[in-house]
Amino acid sequence: MADQERDFLDDMADASAAAATPEAAELTEAQPAPEPAATVEQPETPAPEAPTAPEVKEDKTVPLPALLAEREKRQALERQLAELKQQPQQPVPEFFEAPEQHLQIVEQRAAQRLHAALEEQAKAVYPDYDDMAAKALEAAQGNPLLAQQVMSAANPALALYQLGKKTAELAQMQDPEAYRAKVEAEVRAKIEAEFAAKAAEKARAAAAVPPDLSQVRNAAGQFSPNAPSPVDELFPR
Secondary structure, eight states: HHHHHHHHHHHHHHHHHHHHHHHHHHHHHOOOOOOOOOOOOOOOOOOOOOOOOOOOOOOOOOHHHHHHHHHHHHHHHHHHHHHTTTOOOOOOOOOOTOOHHHHHHHHHHHHHHHHHHHHHHHHOOOHHHHHHHHHHHHHHHOOOHHHHHHSSSSHHHHHHHHHHHHHHHHHHSSSSHHHHHHHHHHHHHHHHHHHHHHHHHHHHHHHOOOGGGGGOTTTSSSSSOOOOOOOHHOOOO
């Protein structure tokens, strides 16, 4: 009988368990799925602005490479002049051993001394001699005829300066505005010099006029008596 009661109870428990199991299953199935965690939106970082290119201003100055090239050219000409001046003198052979060579070297040395003296004299007269000489040597490098004309002149130093002056003037004539301004400045300076000379001459002439002698004192410090007038002599009072 115990087995029957156990079986009865067991059957009821099994029935209750079977009835409860579908509900639990339904409850399990009815539970909503967990919602995904909300993501926090990060603020968008603005893209960096592209740097604007700086405004390029037009440079009106002479480019540095051109200045350097001009300086190197002038320094090369100065070195050539220095080398020509510092060349070692050839030994003079004895006249009886080689008379022609002896006379030739003596004449060369005399010509060099004369040229040096003429060059120093030209530098004293023309302050821009070195600049004009450099321009003349630059022009003569491409034209041997110019060098021959300078060396065959009676005064090679003066001829060299004149050649450089002419070369500089031709270069300035390529810029009409600059050449016109230079001519106007020279004419203005000439007129001003002439006006100053005339004013000085007029002042010297005015200073040479003798002063009024009527108020000149004598040796005793007294005024000289006025001379009698011819009218008073003709018509005495």
